[in-house]
Amino acid sequence: MLETSARLLRLLSLLQAHREWSGAELADRLDVTPRTVRRDIDRLRELGYPVHSAPGTAGGYRLGAGAELPPLLLEDEEAVAVAVGLRTAAAGGVEGIEEASVRALAKLEQVLPHRLQRQVGALNAFTVPLLGSGGPRVDPNLLTELAHACRDCRRLRFDYTSHDGTASRRTVEPHRLVFARRRWYLVAWDAGRADWRTYRADRLTPTPPHGPRFTPRPPPAEDLAAYVSRGISTRAYARQATVLLHASLEQAAERIGPAAGTLEAVDERRCLLRTGAPSLEVMVFHIVMTGFDFEVREPPELTGYIQAIRDRLSRALAASPSAASPPRDGADRTPGTRSGSSGES
Template sequence: MLDTSARLLRLLSLLQAHRSWTGPQLADRLGVTSRTVRRDVDRLRELGYPVNAAPGTTGGYQLGAGAELPPLLLDDDEAVAVAVGLRTAAGGGVEGMGESSVRALAKLEQVLPSRLRRRVGALHAYTVPLLRAPGAGVEPGVLTELAAVCRDAERLRFEYRDHAGDESRRTVEPHRLVCTERRWYLVAWDLDRADWRTFRADRITPRPPHGPRFTPREGPAGDLAAYVSAGLSTRVYPDRAVLRLLVPLEEAARRISPSDGTLAAESAGSCLLTTGATSLDVLVIHILLLGLEFEVVEGDGVRERLRAAHGLLGRALQRGERDGERNSGAFPESE
């Protein structure tokens, strides 16, 4: 009985994680026969889980939306409360909860009865959030749609508005969603450009229907967060530099956001920062505003600008000291 219960939970998890499974695929994942899979599906239906089945070689099992919530999970009010909370977190209202909230919301909305979807939609439509995070927001519905095509390995068609406001139509193989403190990004293989691209989610307007399915590619980098960070802070800019920061990696990470540059460990007391900017002058100002001791590892142009800034600041300080000496007796001391 325990084995059967554990297998049913595993089967339910598989059905929630993927849009459709064939009987042999589920049998292989569960280590049972196709006949056992059919019996387990019948047990899930008896418990109230709406599992749809399509016959034939192209058919399979799919978890659908039921007329009522499955028993022993959530009542109507609890389901609405959870969905609203997940939508709020996905929109940026809860720090550190965004990605998990999108995954959970995608699963929950897949099985919500229509009457509860309407309640959740009304609450979302007529609620104005006052969030402290600046920047453009992205609709949770767009995020869940992007998460779904990533999960199901379906091609995505959408209209995209770049930073200059120019619009284009794109067809991609979606890979992952990456979230920063303020924004969400979609990492995808761009079919027209035959290369990996990073798209801001708030600039994406999906144009369904999606599909067909594709075989997922290996990602653009081992550390996907570092890949996106490098794209935001370095690859997009014409002028770049690598700095050795004379502080431990942990301290630098508290001061430098992923959009400022990518950090790499070097030693116990230092780390490397790779960063960029629209011009060398802006890059030098950006570096100085970090307020950290550093050395330039790569970037001859940055060295030259720093020397020029050093001379300019030095001469300004010398003039200020001379003027201060001349004016030192201009004002009598107050009693």
């Protein structure tokens, strides 16, 4: 039985390696008779693999597309190439597939033989990827360690440095890794604070041993992306505000990213912006630089800061000997620029 199972895996690997095989070629590769090949093909079909065949001298066997992805059997060189490619993608080399790359890398590294792990490690140690500038680089080894802890429901211990430089030691129940605005975040239940928290991956240093295992809790929100966005744009700061923007949700989203605030549509022409900043004075500039007219919803004292800055600007204009005339084409709004505020809970 063991010999038959091993032969089936080898047959599946051969079918994945080439577009089409003749029965004689497969029999020669497997060192069996053509009749045994036909029986093994039937067994693969019974297991759900769509193996197609064509009769005649020009015919053969090929593996077709099925309803589910079959397990991929990789040669040594292929496994090394995939692991290195996934590490590059996880580091932000390919936009949009970072989280999936980490999950796939965690699965692959779990089963890589030690000899292949050494090859992958050597390639990564002595090659330098030329990636675009953006968020801080995070070691893929750290990301896979965090992904394993999330998958295995194992407690994590790490030293953490918050955005204001405060150092602390945390013990958490990891839930998910989220990639947002070229930064990696870990969403986890903080055992010491008895609440959900969001941590920047580049600011944590694991302190093994990890464990024990835990029973997963209900997630903090159905939309983890929105939860992380609130954590890095609002909850991380000393002051929070909600303003009504005179712009549609689509228009606002073009200028305000997830790290700058969360947006909620009110109607076709207005939306709510919830955001945070170190102080209300900084908050004023943050909101003004979105480039949209707005109304303060909360906190009420934000209006006082707006009035103070308005008066300061009016005095500056009055004292300027060559104050420019206001535009007459109706374009009287401050030019919008993307805000760069960010942080973490």
